Amino acid sequence: MTFWTDPINWVLQILENLLASWGLNHVLSIFIINFLTVVIYCTMILVFVFFLIWLERKLIARMQDRLGPNRVGPWGILQSIPDAIKIFTKEYITPVGVDKVIYNLAPIIVVASVLVVWAIIPVAPRWFAADLNVGVLYIIAVGELGILMVMMAGWSSNNKFALLGAFRTSAQLVSYEIPMALAMLVPVFMARSMSLNTIITNQSVWNIVLAPVAFIIYFLCSLAEVGRAPFDLLEAESEIVAGYHIEYSGLKFGMFFVGDFLHAFTISVLGAVLFLGGWRGPGAEQYPLLGFVYMTVKIILVYMLMMVVRGTLPRLRIDQMMDFTWKVMTPLMMGLLVGMIIIDSLIVGLSPWLRTGAFLAFNVIGAVITLWALGKHTMPKPQEFPLEDLNAS
Amino acid sequence: MAEPWLLVAFFFLIAPLLPAAGIFVAGLLAPKKPNPIKESTYECGIEVPDESWVQFKGHYYIFVLVYLVFDVEVVFLYPWAVAYSALPIYAVVEGILFIGILAAALIYIWKKGALVWR
Amino acid sequence: MPLNLLYAVFIFNAIVILGSAICSVTARNLIHAALWMVLSFFSIAILFVFMGIGFFAVIQITIYIGAIAVLILFAIMLTRRSMQEQEDKRLKNVWVALLAVGGVLTVLVMTLRQIPIFGESISTTQVDEMVPALGKALTEPAQYGLLFELASVLLLAALIGAIYLAFDRKKAEGEEK
Numbered sequence: 001m002t003f004w005t006d007p008i009n010w011v012l013q014i015l016e017n018l019l020a021s022w023g024l025n026h027v028l029s030i031f032i033i034n035f036l037t038v039v040i041y042c043t044m045i046l047v048f049v050f051f052l053i054w055l056e057r058k059l060i061a062r063m064q065d066r067l068g069p070n071r072v073g074p075w076g077i078l079q080s081i082p083d084a085i086k087i088f089t090k091e092y093i094t095p096v097g098v099d100k101v102i103y104n105l106a107p108i109i110v111v112a113s114v115l116v117v118w119a120i121i122p123v124a125p126r127w128f129a130a131d132l133n134v135g136v137l138y139i140i141a142v143g144e145l146g147i148l149m150v151m152m153a154g155w156s157s158n159n160k161f162a163l164l165g166a167f168r169t170s171a172q173l174v175s176y177e178i179p180m181a182l183a184m185l186v187p188v189f190m191a192r193s194m195s196l197n198t199i200i201t202n203q204s205v206w207n208i209v210l211a212p213v214a215f216i217i218y219f220l221c222s223l224a225e226v227g228r229a230p231f232d233l234l235e236a237e238s239e240i241v242a243g244y245h246i247e248y249s250g251l252k253f254g255m256f257f258v259g260d261f262l263h264a265f266t267i268s269v270l271g272a273v274l275f276l277g278g279w280r281g282p283g284a285e286q287y288p289l290l291g292f293v294y295m296t297v298k299i300i301l302v303y304m305l306m307m308v309v310r311g312t313l314p315r316l317r318i319d320q321m322m323d324f325t326w327k328v329m330t331p332l333m334m335g336l337l338v339g340m341i342i343i344d345s346l347i348v349g350l351s352p353w354l355r356t357g358a359f360l361a362f363n364v365i366g367a368v369i370t371l372w373a374l375g376k377h378t379m380p381k382p383q384e385f386p387l388e389d390l391n392a393s
Numbered sequence: 394m395a396e397p398w399l400l401v402a403f404f405f406l407i408a409p410l411l412p413a414a415g416i417f418v419a420g421l422l423a424p425k426k427p428n429p430i431k432e433s434t435y436e437c438g439i440e441v442p443d444e445s446w447v448q449f450k451g452h453y454y455i456f457v458l459v460y461l462v463f464d465v466e467v468v469f470l471y472p473w474a475v476a477y478s479a480l481p482i483y484a485v486v487e488g489i490l491f492i493g494i495l496a497a498a499l500i501y502i503w504k505k506g507a508l509v510w511r
Numbered sequence: 512m513p514l515n516l517l518y519a520v521f522i523f524n525a526i527v528i529l530g531s532a533i534c535s536v537t538a539r540n541l542i543h544a545a546l547w548m549v550l551s552f553f554s555i556a557i558l559f560v561f562m563g564i565g566f567f568a569v570i571q572i573t574i575y576i577g578a579i580a581v582l583i584l585f586a587i588m589l590t591r592r593s594m595q596e597q598e599d600k601r602l603k604n605v606w607v608a609l610l611a612v613g614g615v616l617t618v619l620v621m622t623l624r625q626i627p628i629f630g631e632s633i634s635t636t637q638v639d640e641m642v643p644a645l646g647k648a649l650t651e652p653a654q655y656g657l658l659f660e661l662a663s664v665l666l667l668a669a670l671i672g673a674i675y676l677a678f679d680r681k682k683a684e685g686e687e688k
Contacts, residue, residue: 038403088419112408119404130397137569144577167453174460183468189474251419319510326508345485398560459577462670474644484650495665498670507678
């Protein structure tokens, strides 16, 4: 293997040879290499969040017709560094009566539960940390750990606003988990495997073409999972005064913030992996770095979509949000699954083009019917204004 | 690299350590001036009576309850979807029946009005 | 060498399971008890990984920690008014209870040691064909197909029962008016 065909294993081979030449035991050297790799990977991801925060601020600013950070460094790109220094040096104001262990543990585990997802993400053909055969369920499982810790953060703050915010947050996060899990079932169903690598290698036709409705539902549910607009009721200053992280200050609050951005980025990566074909593209099998480039482009596409949605849509109310998930997305997802199963069994032997066309047609028809049904249900009827009343007053 | 769960275990060990290290370092760098007024909890400046915040408390519980049932359903559906190729044709019917019964459950509680947020 | 390290991690995991279960039962604060239980569930998931069935590990975390523990915590938080409310859980005859439990444990361990499968060594390789085999077993009429459908009926019944118990229709109808 050369650097071009297999970069990660090439580097690891060199490290292994280096450590073996120092006379270390083979198992110990593998242990050290894995440990170092994981530490460097996690650190790089956390540092990358700074760039993401700058990107978000700049783009949202442009969408709102203002400049965004533009003083520190070219285009304000170094803005996150003074922000980080500021947050590092803020005082930790721990209110009285908090449960110290849980209060301090919550931000750590909220960030950890997002970092741990990066263990299974295949960034390029032979460039991934672990290839679990239960990849998709693993993602759902560690998401749940984060939800639990959000609730614990709210409870341990000894503050009724925080507790109420935590209840609402966990009710929202948990309600949007179901359509998301069902939407992630569609790529699993297409690839007949839960392993992310297999899902990518199976996407000769991207899953977004086969099931665009599933992608839309996954995208909306992941917006709600992260707590971004239009679902950011829980952090809105005017609503619940910052929700479950009211009583956190300094870097603990910064950790929630970092976890939020990292979660949004991870969800975009997963959207690219599950629905946009991951690193697939011409020449990616041969040269993994090319696959990395394709993957980056796709991730940026999904992330930009997230930011555009954030910058344009107003906030939903909590009852609208709950209605939306339980009465629109879950039945739609169930109907979609049933339909795709039926179509899949009907078109078993046909050519790939016909299969793609059948799935796509079913999705489009399903989307049109759903939008029509929603429109009939939610649009108010135009009221008839009697003209005489207008003239009289 | 051969054992995927081993690497996942490494991630689980190291992922909490990095934020913990950050928080610890920031704890060393930040000033510490505890002050009883600063440390009282945030209450919008007014004293609120104890009971009024957990009104309609049953409603949060119902959403998590419904979520529990549908989570178990989703967990049942995943191995069924993975094994789909190896299954004969009546597996389609079984899957549709499974989803259908749970869709009926959803419609039942929808009609009962349990899905309205209060 | 690797076998010994793995064995040591397994023993540590077993101690965490038992220890967190004991802490959960003897904790003074109910929320702490629930959180020790969460730790116990998590270490049971690690135990499933040691057995080579990673699927059940993720299911354990998803359902037990993600749904059941959250439900229990909601129930605790909604029915207890203050966080510091504690109960004294010291039993009066704790020694009698320990004796009874110790007796049952001894009988169980001595019986289980007869079964040969419990002597096998642990591994971290995943059983790749397990999930498709599980799916096949779940839908085969000869194996578990009927139970698969009955599970959905059970879930339906549970949901109906829970909504009947938890949902106050009079209050809801009172609000509509």
